[in-house]
Amino acid sequence: MISLLATILLAQTSIPSVVVQPSAEERVVFSHHGFTFFVGKQTGQVVVLGDGNPTPPPNPPPVPPDDATKPTIKAAWFSLIVDPASPEQAQWRTNSVVRGLLKDAGVQFRTYADTERDIDLLNFRSDVISTGLPTVILQDKSGKLIQVKKVTSIEELKLIAAGLK
């Protein structure tokens, strides 16, 4: 036992401490995930500071509008179907900006209240039910469906109309 202790004590080596002088080396500084990195330009020495708490991510780059607002080639008919009990949606029916944009784009505009029989005659009913109100239906000249979309605001409606130019 005594010999074991003596062996251990003899195996330990003292490590001398040194004082590091402040570096005058030019450094590159950058932050990543809550740490600040100092990288010496000549020595490549790296010093890391920080608590590791990630900084809030930067604002994401603007997301382009979804397909509904992109120009849709060959759209000839733009039908807006509204909730018959919504005064807000009723106002959209005569919005001069939407009408003007569609007129400029050469697209025919129609609006209906959901309870009108025309919805059934034009074979829109299943699209309206599955998509929800208010619904925009884009068709080509022959009636082929291009897009069915539920819109949430008059601004979105204007964007869709503007995208048809």
Place this chain on the structure above:
Amino acid sequence: MSDNLDKWVLPNGQIVSLGNTEPPVDLILPVRGVLPDVPEHKWVEFDYRSNSDYKVSIKNQGSYGACNGHAAASSLEDARYIAGLGYVPLSAWLVYADLCNGVDRGSSIAEALTLLQKSGTCDDALVSHGTINPRRINENARENAKRFKIEIGYRLQNFNDLCVACQLRIPFNFSVPVNAGFNMLDSEGAPQNRAGWHNHAVSGGFAMKQGKSGWLIGMRNSWGEQWGNQGYCWIAERNLRGSGFDAYGVFAAEVDPANLPPVRI
């Protein structure tokens, strides 16, 4: 001019017949369910007449009791505007000719709308002003009328319903009591009539505003642009007091083969 209908003298001296009558008891209109409610705090002012693409104008029924033919044709013009259909001035005379069958005896709102739903009316240019004999209406006009029909909407029971219909952008025909003071508009542009029998039919749904003592709806008359404010006036709740009130909202029907949206494929 009919001897059986009440007469009314306009400010310019012209005499018109007041042609709104009670509907036949056996006439049942295919109306929808109950008009949705829109609480007053959600009501907003609007006026289509300030829109550059709005072209519906004042008609003139002359001396005839043809108010319902005129109100019905104007309502369809409004409904077509809301639906996005192009403006076509529509004939009130085809409607009235079929309603009265050549005898200037007036008609009801319900009869006029039923006819407009079944037979439609034609381009105004195809029937001469003052035509009340249906045998004078040619086949071309009859064929053209198939393009312009209505779908009958809700029955409107009172002034509040008219305001709600305005807010829901549903044009309508309604009746008013024409009596002493009707030609004189007050500071808000409303007639100064009294309670009485609703002997005249007009159209509304194109405008609404808030007045000093409550809401007012725009009224389009059919006595030419000389009457009222270029043919128009505003109607407050007080203007509808009396008996015989009748009103229905309408929608434009997509039946125009010349401009029909394609069936969805």
